[in-house]
Amino acid sequence: MTCGGCSARLQRVLDACPGVAASTVVLEGGRVGIDYDPARIDVATLEQAIADAGFSVVAG
Structure with a gap:
């Protein structure tokens, strides 16, 4: 993310996913936190x- x-666009995409309660996107470091229902x-x-x-996904 540049x-x-x-980061706002990615957060909107994630928040629109069924089962996602909330997401946090941190521009610095390119990190994402997602609160979701695994069911x-x-x-x-x-x-x-x-x-x-x-965007690219890097596990970690």
Whole structure:
């Protein structure tokens, strides 16, 4: 992510996913925190949503 607009866009994408209660995107360091219901959405689907939004996923 290179700007505040990028982080805001990613947060909107994540928050729109069914099963996501909240997300936090930190521009500095490019980190994301996601509060989600694993009965409604899995990690692979979240990773795909991030990739579809044009961002890379690095586990860690």
